[in-house]
Amino acid sequence: MKILTQLWLLLAFLVGVSIQQCTIEEFQMIAINMINSSKATNVSRTIRITNTYYNCLSLFDTGDHYSSMSVSIIYIRSDDLNNIHEVRYNLQCNNSVWEIVGNQSTVLRNNNTRYCEDCTDQTVNEYHCTVGDARHYYIAFFSNNVPMSHRGQPSIVLMTSEIHPVYYIVEAPGVDYYASNFVTNNTEVILNLTNNNLITSSHDQDKGIHLMINSDRVTVIGQNLRHHSDETFLCLPITSLCVDEYVYYGISVPRGNDTFSSNQNSSILVVGTEDNTLMKLTVTQPVTISVSNCTDDLTTGIQYSYVINRLQTVLIGSVDDLTGTKIVTDKPASVISGHQCAVVPGNVVGCDYIIEQVPPTTLWGRVYYTAPLATRRSYTIKVLAAYNSTVVDIYCNNTRECHNISEGESVNITLSLQEHCVINSSKEVLVVQFSHGWKDDNTDQYGDPMMTLVPATNQYSNKFQFSTLQDQSEDYTHYINIIVLAQYYQPDMIYLISGGLNRSLDTHQWAPFMVNNVTEAYSVQVNISKGVGEVVHSNTTALMSTVVYGFGNRIAYGHPGGNDITVVFAG
Structure with a gap:
């Protein structure tokens, strides 16, 4: 089985293509039925959508394609039904699932070196995106005074006030930790990390954690639990400011x-x-x-x-x-x-x-x-x-x-x-x-x-x-x-x-x-x-x-x- 080496998806406005108005059900069915059946070592896809909520989606393929490759829309979010805020895709490579989130100006890319080599029963969460209203968090945990043999571990708590489910992706490549799923309104998602995530000395230099949440209506709490030594902190989203330093x-x-x-x-x-x-x-x-x-x-x-x-x-x-x-x-x-x-x-x-x-x-x-x-x-x-x-x-x-x-x-x-x-x-x-x-x-x-x-x-x-x-x-x-x-x-x-x-x-x-x-x-x-x-x-x-x-x-x-x-x- 050949290696899936790189996947790029670009969501942009549809240019020079005629599209018809359709219902949301038709919109979903068009996406679900887009299947390619040729073999290749590389896959490149461009998905284009218009800024009108009920306009149909058109798919353009370039290059050769993997066997049993499919793309389907499984979640759509729009606040005012005039602009598609978020389109979440499920890309399936035979039995391997690649989860993707995007919007009209999003580039989704493979940021690390793990590949779907045999397209068998493995789940890979590889893709990270920059979305207009997304929040990015970068955190880590230094160890506390209690021996790691005692009860406890670090964890991240997520919650949202969005009326729609909100998608999140967590990556800590230094300890081979990856997770993705949804958090729903006024409920908690607790991501239990392991003691491998704790930084015990200055020689631990690859244990940073990145969390991307596709909404600005979220609260993220870091907590390090240990017997008689618990503590929490409010995680702050990374914000680019108009400053030189x-x-x-x-x-x-x-x-x-x-x-x-x-x-x-x-x-x-x-x-x-x-x-x-x-x-x-x-x-x-x-x-x-x-x-x-x-x-x-x-x-x-x-x-x-x-x-x-x-x-x-x-x-x-x-x-x-x-x-x-x-x-x-x-x-x-x-x-x-x-x-x-x-x-x-x-x-x-x-x-x-x-x-x-x-x-x-x-x-x-x-x-x-x-x-x-x-x-x-x-x-x-x-x-x-x-x-x-x-x-x-x-x-x-x-x-x-x-x-x-x-x-x-x-x-x-x-x-x-x-x-x-x-x-x-x-x-x-x-x-x-x-x-x-x-x-x-x-x-x-x-x-x-x-x-x-x-x-x-x-x-x-x-x-x-x-x-x-x-x-x-x-x-x-x-x-x-x-x-x-x-x-x-x-x-x-x-x-x-x-x-x-x-x-x-x-x-x-x-x-x-x-x-x-x-x-x-x-x-x-x-x-x-x-x-x-x-x-x-x-x-x-x-x-x-x-x-x-x-x-x-x-x-x-x-x-x-x-x-x-x-x-x-x-x-």
């Missing part, structure tokens, strides 16, 4: 005082999204890293330059705090930061894995609100500056303190159960919130450190979709903090959909955020059910934010709610 900063915590956590690493993980990406590193602690199989010892305060490729990973680790480590790239990258076993505060018993994906500085904000965490006696916030001479005013329960910090510097503030804080900055900053170790609350080993990004007000929306951590082995209590700006404080118009219930929040106790005796916003803590949910303000112009979190026996997790209307962290 992308600047990121690592964020973590100092070394803990106990013997165990003091040997765990503050970690930063960089994932390339395009080949030949120039990356410049300036670290805050002396580290040894490996890039493209070259090992370097990095000194603080000196900029080092490297070239990385798509799905290549670079792990930066130190037992000391890497907060403020600067990563500059000439193309978009994915930066994931945290700690293998963080102690928060540094003298409190109880360490845990923390991780978040960090947006580039151009997508940071100047105004933030932070609310206390349910059942916890205290919490900590960290404010990280991207520019020199950044003046940060922090108002907690109407009491002000001021800080002047420089590029890469941060300020940490520990707050009590009742303190609601407003952060106003003269320049862009990043804010994260930490829960404390279980000993801080004397709660019989309930809870532990977790880290979550705090959404800036330029990321507020009227609708959020969320998912709690998905761990079948641990008993969690789940919560959501909802913050709404004062001008949109209409609790009877704010609805929480969770656990099969749809309820307004007008009967809950809301707390104000005060600045100079003026109320700027309100917040509420709500206990939620495990699984997928939504928070919706019926005023479509309203501005809110959400943070989802939970606590169990010496474990905790937290992440922002996903925004399924606009790109999260796009300023």
